[in-house]
Amino acid sequence: MHTLLLKNAWLDGACKNVLIEDCRFKTIGAPDGTPADEVIDASGKALLPPFYNTHTHAAMSLLRGYADDMPLQRWLTDYIWPFENKMTAADIRKGSLLAAREMITTGTVFFSDMYFDIDETIKVVQETGMRAAIGVTFVESHTKSQQYEKLETLRHWVDPTGGLITLTVAPHAVYTVGPELLVRCAEVARELGMKLHIHLSETRREVDDCIREHSMTPVRYLDKLGVLGDNVIAAHVVHVDEEEAAILAARGVTISHCPCSNMKLASGVFPYKMLHKAGCRITLGTDGDSSNNNLDMREEMKFAALQAKSSSGDPETMPADEALAMATRAGAEAFGIDAGVIAEGKLADALLVDLQDVQMQPLHNLVSNWVYAASSRCIDTVICNGKVLMTQSR
Amino acid sequence: MHTLLLKNAWLDGACKNVLIEDCRFKTIGAPDGTPADEVIDASGKALLPPFYNTHTHAAMSLLRGYADDMPLQRWLTDYIWPFENKMTAADIRKGSLLAAREMITTGTVFFSDMYFDIDETIKVVQETGMRAAIGVTFVESHTKSQQYEKLETLRHWVDPTGGLITLTVAPHAVYTVGPELLVRCAEVARELGMKLHIHLSETRREVDDCIREHSMTPVRYLDKLGVLGDNVIAAHVVHVDEEEAAILAARGVTISHCPCSNMKLASGVFPYKMLHKAGCRITLGTDGDSSNNNLDMREEMKFAALQAKSSSGDPETMPADEALAMATRAGAEAFGIDAGVIAEGKLADALLVDLQDVQMQPLHNLVSNWVYAASSRCIDTVICNGKVLMTQSR
Numbered sequence: 119m120h121t122l123l124l125k126n127a128w129l130d131g132a133c134k135n136v137l138i139e140d141c142r143f144k145t146i147g148a149p150d151g152t153p154a155d156e157v158i159d160a161s162g163k164a165l166l167p168p169f170y171n172t173h174t175h176a177a178m179s180l181l182r183g184y185a186d187d188m189p190l191q192r193w194l195t196d197y198i199w200p201f202e203n204k205m206t207a208a209d210i211r212k213g214s215l216l217a218a219r220e221m222i223t224t225g226t227v228f229f230s231d232m233y234f235d236i237d238e239t240i241k242v243v244q245e246t247g248m249r250a251a252i253g254v255t256f257v258e259s260h261t262k263s264q265q266y267e268k269l270e271t272l273r274h275w276v277d278p279t280g281g282l283i284t285l286t287v288a289p290h291a292v293y294t295v296g297p298e299l300l301v302r303c304a305e306v307a308r309e310l311g312m313k314l315h316i317h318l319s320e321t322r323r324e325v326d327d328c329i330r331e332h333s334m335t336p337v338r339y340l341d342k343l344g345v346l347g348d349n350v351i352a353a354h355v356v357h358v359d360e361e362e363a364a365i366l367a368a369r370g371v372t373i374s375h376c377p378c379s380n381m382k383l384a385s386g387v388f389p390y391k392m393l394h395k396a397g398c399r400i401t402l403g404t405d406g407d408s409s410n411n412n413l414d415m416r417e418e419m420k421f422a423a424l425q426a427k428s429s430s431g432d433p434e435t436m437p438a439d440e441a442l443a444m445a446t447r448a449g450a451e452a453f454g455i456d457a458g459v460i461a462e463g464k465l466a467d468a469l470l471v472d473l474q475d476v477q478m479q480p481l482h483n484l485v486s487n488w489v490y491a492a493s494s495r496c497i498d499t500v501i502c503n504g505k506v507l508m509t510q511s512r
Numbered sequence: 513m514h515t516l517l518l519k520n521a522w523l524d525g526a527c528k529n530v531l532i533e534d535c536r537f538k539t540i541g542a543p544d545g546t547p548a549d550e551v552i553d554a555s556g557k558a559l560l561p562p563f564y565n566t567h568t569h570a571a572m573s574l575l576r577g578y579a580d581d582m583p584l585q586r587w588l589t590d591y592i593w594p595f596e597n598k599m600t601a602a603d604i605r606k607g608s609l610l611a612a613r614e615m616i617t618t619g620t621v622f623f624s625d626m627y628f629d630i631d632e633t634i635k636v637v638q639e640t641g642m643r644a645a646i647g648v649t650f651v652e653s654h655t656k657s658q659q660y661e662k663l664e665t666l667r668h669w670v671d672p673t674g675g676l677i678t679l680t681v682a683p684h685a686v687y688t689v690g691p692e693l694l695v696r697c698a699e700v701a702r703e704l705g706m707k708l709h710i711h712l713s714e715t716r717r718e719v720d721d722c723i724r725e726h727s728m729t730p731v732r733y734l735d736k737l738g739v740l741g742d743n744v745i746a747a748h749v750v751h752v753d754e755e756e757a758a759i760l761a762a763r764g765v766t767i768s769h770c771p772c773s774n775m776k777l778a779s780g781v782f783p784y785k786m787l788h789k790a791g792c793r794i795t796l797g798t799d800g801d802s803s804n805n806n807l808d809m810r811e812e813m814k815f816a817a818l819q820a821k822s823s824s825g826d827p828e829t830m831p832a833d834e835a836l837a838m839a840t841r842a843g844a845e846a847f848g849i850d851a852g853v854i855a856e857g858k859l860a861d862a863l864l865v866d867l868q869d870v871q872m873q874p875l876h877n878l879v880s881n882w883v884y885a886a887s888s889r890c891i892d893t894v895i896c897n898g899k900v901l902m903t904q905s906r
Contacts, residue, residue, distance in 0.1 A: 182873070183880035187821075187831035220870040224887075381818035382884070384827040411884035412871050417811065421818070424775035427581075428819070433778040437581035476614040477806050479576070486577035490776070490805035493618075495889035 122466075122504060123154035127165040128473060128484075129460060136165060138466040141504040146462050158511050163470040163498050164484055167442075167458050169226040169415035170449025173315075173353040173374035173403030175233050176242075177213030179220065180205070181408035190321065190383050198408060202234070211238035217413060218246045224414040224494040225469050227502035228455065230351060230374070230403070232288045232315055236271075244278050247505050249467075251453055253288030253315045256303055258296050265299070272310060282503060284312070284453070286351070291317040292328055292336045297343055304345040313349050313453065316340075319362075320354035321385050337362040346371055351452060353403060354379075355393070356386040363389075363396035372399045372452040375444070377421040379405035390426040391435050401449040402441075416497075419445045419489045438489040470499035470511065516860075516898060517548035521559040522867060522878075523854060530559060532860040535898040540856050552905050557864040557892050558878055561836075561852050563620040563809035564843025567709075567747040567768035567797030569627050570636075571607030573614065574599070575802035584715065584777050592802060596628075605632040611807060612640045618808040618888040621861050621896035622849065624745060624768070624797070626682045626709055630665075638673050641899050643861075645847050647682030647709045650697055652690050659693070666704060676897060678706070678847070680745070685711040686722055686730045691737055698739040707743050707847065710734075713756075714748035715779050731756040740765055745846060747797060748773075749787070750780040757783075757790035766793045766846040769838070771815040773799035784820040785829050795843040796835075813839045813883045832883040864893035864905065 122138040129136070135148040145152075185197035205213075210233070221229060231239060232253035243250040254268050277283045287307040289295040295303070307314040319325055319336045328336045337358055340346050348370030355366070355373045366373065375388055393400060402422060404413045419441040426436035450458030450467075457465035471488060472478065475496040478487045488496075499509040506512075516532040523530070529542040539546075579591035599607075604627070615623060625633060626647035637644040648662050671677045681701040683689040689697070701708040713719055713730045722730045731752055734740050742764030749760070749767045760767065769782055787794060796816060798807045813835040820830035844852030844861075851859035865882060866872065869890040872881050882890075893903040900906075 180874060181876075182885055183875075183877040186877070186880045186884065187828055189827055193827075216870055216873060223870065378814075378818060381822035382827065384821045384825050384829075386825075387822060407885070411880065412887075414871070414887060417814075417887070420772075420811075421815070424772060424815070425819075425822070427778045428775035428781060431778050431780075433583055433587075433776065434581055435778075476610055476617065477808070479610060480574060481577075482575075483577035483580070486580045486805065490580065491576055491801070493806075493808060493811070493887045493889065495887065 120156070120504070121154040122156045122158070122506070123148065123152055124158050124160040124165065124470070127160035127163060127470065129165045138501070138504045141465055143460065143462050143464050143466050146460070158470070158499060158506070158509060160470050160511070162472065162474050163511070164473055165460055166469045166471055166488060167446040167460060168467050168469045168500060168502070169445050170401070170453070170455070170458060171221065171226050171229040171403055171413065171415055172351060172372070172401040172449045172452060173376055173405060174217070174229050174231055174413060175406035176217035176229060176231050176239055177205070177210040177233050178406035178408045179217040180209060180213040181406070182411050184408060186411070190385070193383070207235065207238050210235050211242065214239040214242040217407065218242050218248060220413045222246065222248065222500050222507050223497070224416060225497045225500060226413065226415050227467050227500065227507070228449065228453070230286065230315060230453065232290070240278070240283060243283055247502055247507050249282045249455065249502060251284045251286045251313060251315070253286045255288045255290055256299055257290045257294045258299060269306060272306060272312070286313040286315040288315040291324065292339060293324055300340070300345055301343050304343070307349055308347070313351055314345070315351045316353070318352035318355050319357045322357055325357045335362060337365055341365050341369065354385070356380055356388050358389065358393070360392060360396065363393050363398060366393070367397040370399065372401055374401050374403040375422060376403045376405040377425050378418060379409040381421065381425065383409055387429045388425070391430040391432070399448060399452060400444055401452050402445040414494055415445050416488070416492060416494055423489060438486045441489050442485055466501060466504040468501045469497055472496045472498045514550070514898070515548040516550045516552070516900070517542065517546055518552050518554040518559065518864070521554035521557060521864065523559045532895070532898045535859055537854065537856050537858050537860050540854070552864070552893060552900070552903060554864050554905070556866065556868050557905070558867055559854055560863045560865055560882060561840040561854060562861050562863045562894060562896070563839050564795070564847070564849070564852060565615065565620050565623040565797055565807065565809055566745060566766070566795040566843045566846060567770055567799060568611070568623050568625055568807060569800035570611035570623060570625050570633055571599070571604040571627050572800035572802045573611040574603060574607040575800070576805050578802060580805070584779070587777070601629065601632050604629050605636065608633040608636040611801065612636050612642060614807045616640065616642065616894050616901050617891070618810060619863050619891045619894060620807065620809050621894065621901070622843065622847070624680065624709060624847065626684070634672070634677060637677055641896055641901050643676045643849065643896060645678045645680045645707060645709070647680045649682045649684055650693055651684045651688045652693060663700060666700060666706065680707040680709040682709040685718065686733060687718055694734070694739055695737050698737070701743055702741070707745055708739070709745045710747070712746035712749050713751045716751055719751045729756060731759055735759050735763065748779070750774055750782050752783065752787070754786060754790065757787050757792060760787070761791040764793065766795055768795050768797040769816060770797045770799040771819050772812060773803040775815065775819065777803055781823045782819065785824040785826070793842060793846060794838055795846050796839040808888055809839050810882070810886060810888055817883060832880045835883050836879055860895060860898040862895045863891055866890045866892045
């Protein structure tokens with residue numbers, strides 16, 4: 119048993135000692151002098167839940183700034199794909215490591231990844247102590263033997279960390295995966311109790327092409343195929359109508375909203391107010407470094423909230439606590455991680471945020487400061503599963 | 513004469529020694545071993561222009577997080593104004609100091625301010641070594657003697673720093689200042705060679721009220737009064753049509769675009785593409801901490817660029833270098849400050865940005881990384897007028 123004591127952390131409007139035993143919060147409000155194997159002085163720091171990034175492509179950090187400010191199709195065909203075609207396993211390792219470092223220093227302890235190679239990214243996650251859901255990606259252009267190999271991976275893979283990493287079944291999108299393979303992916307995910315991670319209704323073009331080919335929109339098409347369920351993580355979901363919002367809510371689909379990527383690529387405006395009203399479960403993702411261009415979930419919260427207000431014309435849309443919940447506990451819940459809130463018995467994932475930083479002053483409203491005013495420089499300590507991944511207070 | 517040498521700074525794709533003599537860049541590419549009174553090791557750091565924030569209310573940093581996520585009118589009448597009514601000179605000093613610290617640590621060396629008291633803010637600027645254009649604010653509700661006093665201040669004020677601070681004539685807006693006083697302000701500004709700083713067409717309501725009262729939109733109304741000229745700094749400019757854009761361009765008005773504030777208050781969507789096409793001079797501002805909720809111009813650049821792309825549906829709108837120019841040299845130019853670019857003979861305002869930070873890696877494109885990926889934690893050194901305001905490299 120290992121114990122970690124956070125001394126005098128600011129939580130719910132008061133200074134408290136917080137005792138972590140192994141991977142869980144044991145006591146909120148432990149007495150002064152509580153013994154522990156490891157002690158962090160959390161004076162002047164707020165204890166907040168860390169971030170759960172529900173859609174990214176970690177290794178694409180190598181493409182940060184490689185191609186910007188151009189139409190999606192040119193971006194993909196002239197820059198991203200040719201670059202990716204040359205990427206080796208060593209490159210994917212470098213990219214995943216850069217991304218993991220970026221995520222940890224910006225307060226993220228979990229990411230849901232989708233990329234064409236998983237081995238190096240898994241090794242990096244294991245080394246850093248983060249959590250991750252690593253997508254085993256399916257695209258139609260794979261050979262039968264590649265698909266067979268991927269299915270075998272899904273069936274026989276064992277988490278080397280004993281709990282921090284899961285695999286997800288990740289059919290890329292309706293325009294890269296045919297109906298038969300989509301159905302097969304959904305069946306396998308259900309059979310193995312796994313999440314299914316897919317890009318969905320990201321661009322107008324995707325929707326138009328789907329209507330042309332299948333006589334219906336992507337959401338209706340996936341629903342007709344029986345793919346949609348409460349294990350589905352759908353990234354983007356920009357171009358949907360009210361009826362589709364109702365379908366997504368009824369099926370319990372988790373949406374990964376990626377505001378920066380949608381805005382930067384001009385993919386369309388996420389209909390937050392409508393989806394929220396329909397009762398959809400909405401989480402937050404950064405997408406890859408190549409279309410954002412960072413993995414900074416604090417910044418992503420601000421973009422989500424301000425874009426929701428601006429596009430709805432209503433400043434009451436997505437208040438700060440809603441943005442924070444999307445980026446933290448909603449993401450954890452969607453992936454069945456018993457964390458995302460600071461409470462006794464929960465998995466000990468947390469941040470210490472420096473309240474002395476000028477951007478956190480004055481302290482009229484902690485959550486508002488964190489969502490709208492702070493930046494990653496305010497992050498002092500990052501804890502995942504009871505272990506300190508980064509700290510400036512030791 | 514004081515000399516400052518930046519050793520091995522990354523500039524235009526190469527490592528260079530940069531010599532600053534007193535307040536100006538003397539030599540870009542000075543030989544190794546160049547003697548200097550003060551040396552900063554700039555290895556692994558990019559030399560970039562700092563930020564010029566063309567619209568803010570510094571002392572309102574005290575209201576950061578005090579009231580959020582509510583309609584503008586309730587925000588103003590129930591929260592902001594009652595709070596401000598209780599503010600003392602000591603409060604304004606505290607607020608200005610907090611704002612100055614925030615601006616310096618986020619890379620800003622100049623701000624154009626508008627608030628009801630100027631003395632304490634001027635003292636703070638003098639102490640910190642920043643540049644500022646401090647607005648002497650006019651509203652209709654002032655008494656004749658208050659207005660007289662303000663005019664006297666404008667006529668007889670002497671910059672205590674000998675060059676870093678100017679005053680601006682700041683009629684608050686068309687809905688708080690009547691036509692006679694607006695005209696008087698314009699005359700005084702012209703007579704004294706000063707800038708005129710005003711809120712303009714920020715909300716739909718402002719435009720509707722102006723049409724009701726004066727039978728024309730705020731831009732046309734100010735133009736008819738003869739207020740608009742190349743000394744005018746107009747903040748916001750959200751609700752304008754193409755004809756108004758042409759008027760603003762023809763008069764040489766400088767627009768201070770404040771994307772975060774507009775989005776957070778849901779004031780409307782800044783028509784960047786249209787104003788840019790019309791040839792308007794567009795700069796960047798944060799507005800006050802109470803509606804943003806920070807003064808971080810790096811973040812503001814990203815919001816400006818992503819909002820411009822998203823709202824126009826065109827990812828080529830406002831590329832990264834355009835966003836950077838808005839936030840730097842366009843702001844300096846608008847206020848007649850001979851800075852905003854790193855070049856021999858220019859005033860020595862600069863940042864050193866840490867290229868080792870994971871968010872600045874890899875270095876495919878420095879400007880893209882800076883605008884889209886970085887955060888204020890990457891700022892290592894801030895130099896204003898040849899003096900180091902902050903550094904982590906000494």
